[in-house]
Amino acid sequence: MCKYLIQPQSDIRIDVNKGQKIEIIDVDGGQVADFFAEIKGTHDEYVSPSVTMDCNESLKIEVGSIIYSNQYNPMFKVESDDVGAHDLLFPSCSKKMYDFFYQNGSNHPNCLDNINHALGTERTIIQPINFFMNTAIDSNGKIEIRKPLSKAGDKIVLTALVDCVLGISACSVSECDTNSGKCTAIEVKIY
Numbered sequence: 001m002c003k004y005l006i007q008p009q010s011d012i013r014i015d016v017n018k019g020q021k022i023e024i025i026d027v028d029g030g031q032v033a034d035f036f037a038e039i040k041g042t043h044d045e046y047v048s049p050s051v052t053m054d055c056n057e058s059l060k061i062e063v064g065s066i067i068y069s070n071q072y073n074p075m076f077k078v079e080s081d082d083v084g085a086h087d088l089l090f091p092s093c094s095k096k097m098y099d100f101f102y103q104n105g106s107n108h109p110n111c112l113d114n115i116n117h118a119l120g121t122e123r124t125i126i127q128p129i130n131f132f133m134n135t136a137i138d139s140n141g142k143i144e145i146r147k148p149l150s151k152a153g154d155k156i157v158l159t160a161l162v163d164c165v166l167g168i169s170a171c172s173v174s175e176c177d178t179n180s181g182k183c184t185a186i187e188v189k190i191y
């Protein structure tokens with residue numbers, strides 16, 4: 001087994017083989033992990049939350065759900081989940097997002113730059129699976145980001161269905177409830 005610690009507001013790249021388990025742990029609780037991945041050997045096929053919603057016919061992922069690529073191929077299966085609230089709607093935070101909401105994008109750590117750094121890409125927007133992010137949607141379509149439901153040590157476990165490269169970022173938003181008002185670490189185990 002390999003263990004990795006993603007420091008607060010930081011990223012990691014991990015190569016994973018088909019069949020391996022990926023355990024993503026919220027070390028202190030209340031922290032979002034932006035999870036993105038590419039099929040090994042290409043930047044053109046990658047995790048797609050919108051295709052995942054399409055194929056699963058659901059706004060949510062839960063135990064048994066498949067996470068799909070932008071080319072409609074299965075990439076991961078959810079094996080277990082301590083939390084039950086994850087987000088498929090929001091793009092990674094970015095300099096432009098911080099400027100839009102808080103006018104503080106310059107030099108602010110952000111998940112877009114982090115994941116681009118991890119994967120050696122220059123994408124202008126990244127749509128990750130936001131593990132532990134707690135998005136509430138009311139009947140009028142209004143969306144509200146609430147504090148994550150994850151407690152210290154809570155985890156979600158995936159099986160990789162293909163060889164792939166992970167780019168994961170411990171989200172850097174401290175300005176609102178996304179990460180409970182403070183940024184903490186994420187641990188990843190591969191086995």
Ligand SMILES: [Zn+2]
Nearest residue numbers: 093111171172
């Ligand atoms: Zn973020």
